[in-house]
Amino acid sequence: MRVELVDIHKHYGAVKANDGVSLTVAAGELHGILGENGAGKSTLMKILAGFTARTSGSVRVDGKPVDYRTTAEAAGLGVGMLYQDPLDFPQLPVLDNFILGQAGTIALDRRAFKTRFLELADSFHFRLNPESPASSLTVGERQQVELLRLLALGVQLLILDEPTTGISATQKEVLYAALRRLAAEGKSVLLVSHKLEDVEALCDRVTVLRLGRVAGEMAQPFDTEQLLRMMFGAPPHPPMRCAQPAGDEVLALDRVSSPGGRSGLVDCSVAVRRGEVVGLAGLEGSGQEVFLRVAAGLKPLQAGSVRLSGQSLSENDYHAFNRRGVYFVPSARLEEGLIPELTITEHAALLQERRTLRVPYPAAAEDAGRRIESFRIKGRPRTPVEELSGGNQQRLLLSFLPPDPALLLLENPTRGLDLESVNWVWRHLHSYCRRGTAIVFSSPELDEILMVADRVLVFFNGRIILDAAAAATDVQKLGSAIAGKV
C-alpha cells in the first residue's frame, strides 16, 4: 500500500503543529520520522491514524484520495497505529485484548481466536501467555500484543510512535525482526522516533521534521551529521557529569522491603549523599519505581526503615518528607505530576505561600511568566497544561522545584525528550547538585545514566544487584547486571 500525505496542516489556535507537511510511504518501505520534541511527529501520525482531524491537506492511498474521521475508518483502510503508551485494557487477559475490535460473529469463538493468536505470536517469536492479565506484562510485551491485534485486523500501514521507549534491548531486537518481516511481506512501516540509532538501524528512508515542517529526507546509507543538522540546526553537545565531592548522608534505606510493581522492593539497603547523582537502572518493574516512591514517603514499608539526614521517619507521609526537602517528580507528567484543565498560573498559585484568604492570582501569573521565561516553556500563563507538549510539560514540572531541595527523586526525567531537551534538563539538574542537592533518578537509557550519573544502582527482581561508580563501569557490565548476571 502506497500512502501519500499532501500539504498537511494542523493548527491548535495560533500554534501550527503541522505546517504543510508532505510525505510518501511506498509499499514495503520502512520509513522513519525523525524530529525533536514538538516537531510535529506525533500530530502527523495521529492525523494519519484518524485519531485527530487535520486542519487542511489531503491523504491518498494508492493514488486515490481518501477521507476518514475515526481510527476505525482508518483501520478499515488498512492504517493502524501503535501508540507511545499502549492503549489496552490492563484488567483483561491478553487474549481479550487481542480479540477486542476484531470483527466476528455474535457467538465469540475464543478457541479459534486463541489458535490464531498463538500462531501469529509464534511466527514472530513473541512469547506471550494469552491468559495472563495485560497488567502483568511489560511495556514491550503489551506492545507485542497490540502489534498482533493490528496485524489480525489486516493492517497494511503500521505506525509506531516511539516504540523503543521503555523496552529492553532483547525486545527491541525481536520488534525489529518483526518489522523487517512485515516490510518484506509488502506492508509499510512508519517509525516515529527521536532516537537516531533506532531509525538508522531499521529504516530504508527517513523524513526529518522540524518545527512542523519537513526539514529534509534521506535514504540509506544515512549521514548522521547531516541528520542531526536537519533535526537541530546544529549538532548538540553531550552533557557532562557533575562530579561533586560527596557530602553528608541525605537518604538511607535500611533493609527496606515494600510491595508494588512486578517484583516489589526486597531487602534494600543503600545510602545517598549530598551532591551525589545516582542513576537507577534495570528492566521496567524491577524495583526502581518502588524505590523512588519509598524514598519519597509515598509507599508504606513492609520491613526496614528510611532515614533522612540521619533522622528515621516512622510514617510514610509525602508531606512530611516534603517539609524535609524531598521532592518527587513522577514519570507520567499529565497523569501524576500535573493537573489537567488547570492553567500554568493556577499551578504556580498552588506553590505560593498562603498568607491571604484570596488566591493572589496576579502574583501567580507573574510567577508563571517568570518560570515560562527562565525554563523556555512554549506556552503562556493562561495555557492549560494539557495543551503543552511533553517536553514543555517536563520543563514546567522542573520549574516547580524549589531552589534548594535536599533530595530530588526523578522517575525517568527525560522520557520522550529529544537530545537537546535531555541536555538542557541535565544542565539544569546538575546546577542543583553543585548546590548540594542529592539526585536519584531512574532511566531506561544506560547511555544517559553513564553520562550524567556519578553512581549507578542496578535493580534485578526487586534487589540492588550492582552498586558501582559510573566511571568504573560500562554498558556491557550494566547490561549483564540488568539481565541478572554480575
Add this chain to the structure above:
Amino acid sequence: MASDDPAVHPIIRPPVRDVLLTAVAVLVFTSLLLIVSGAPPLDAYYHLFQGSLGSWVKFAHVVKVWIPLTLCACGLLFTFRIGLWNIGVEGQVMMGSVFTTWALRAGSDSPDMGAVFIAISLAAAALGGAIWAAIAGFLKTKGGVNEIFAGLGLNFVAQGIVLWLIFGPWKQPGVASMSGTETFPAALWLNAPALLRIPPVALVLVAAALAATGLILHTTWIGLDLKAVGRNPGAAFLYGLKPSRLMVLAMLFAGGFAGLAGNLQVTGVYHRLIPAISSNYGYLALLVVMLANYNIWLVAPVALFFACLNVGSIQLPMMLQLDSSLGGVIQGALVLATLGMHGWRQARSTQAEGRAAPGSA
C-alpha cells in the same frame, strides 16, 4: 468574575445556536408527547406560563421554590467541583428541616423570642445538613464507600427519621397524621410582607449564598484546591493538598447550604415538619447544576426556570386533565438534551482540534 481572571475556566460557554437547538429539540419532544396523550400542546404551554408567571401570587410561589433550589445548587457547586456526586443532598435538606424543627420546638413556649430562635434554627439547620453530608464524606474517604451509594442510603435514613419524628416523638397532640407536626406559632415564622408574599430574610440568604459561593470558588484557596483535587487527586497531593480533607470540606459546604434550604421550607413555607418537607428539591438541584453547566452565573436563572415549570405544571390537571408530571418530563428532557448536546459538541471539537498529545508531540 472578569473573563480574564485565570481561575474562571467554565467548561463551556455554549454558543447561542446550540442553546436554541436544544430548546427546539425539547419543545418538539414534549409537543409530541402532549399530542400522543391527547392534549393540545399550545394550551399546555399557555397554562404552564399562566400558572407560573400569570400573577404576582403565582410568581411568589415560583420564588418560594426557586429559593431552596438555588441554595441546594450553590452547595452542589462545591461537591461537583471536587468531582463528588452528592446525591445525598436530598437527605441533607431533610436533616436541615429536622434540626430546624428541633430548635423551634424549644422556642415555641417563648413567642417573644421568635427572632432569636429563628436565628438559632438557621445555624442548627446548616449544622444538621453538614453533619449528614459529612457522614457521606467520611464513608467515602475513610471507608471507601462511593458517595452516590452513601448519599442514597442516607436519603432513605433521613426520610425514615422525618416520618418517625412526625408519627412518634413530635406527633400532634392526640393524633399522629401525614399532615405533619403541629404548626408553629406565627412568632416563629419567617415574616413575609403581605404585598411581597416572600420572606425578605430568605431572599437575602439566597443572594448571600450565591455571592459567597462565587467568591469562594473563584477567588479563594478553597476554590482552587477543590478544582485541583477534582481534576487530579494524585498530583494535587504532590502539590501539598490533602484530597480527603478537601472532599469532606466540600461535603460540609454542600450539606450546610442544603440544611439552610431545609430550614426555609419549615420557617418560610410550611411552618411545621411534613413528610415531604424536601419536595425533591435536592434531586432537582442536581439537574439545575448540570443544566447550568456547573457555572455559578447560570444557576440562578436555570433554577428560576425549573421553579416555573414546577409551579406552572400544578395547573395542568385542573385545566387539561393532564398529569402534573409534565413539568418533570420537560425538566428531565432538557437536562438530557443539554448533556447530549454538550457531549456532541465536545466530540466535535475533539475531532476538529485533536487531543493534546500525551508524551511527545
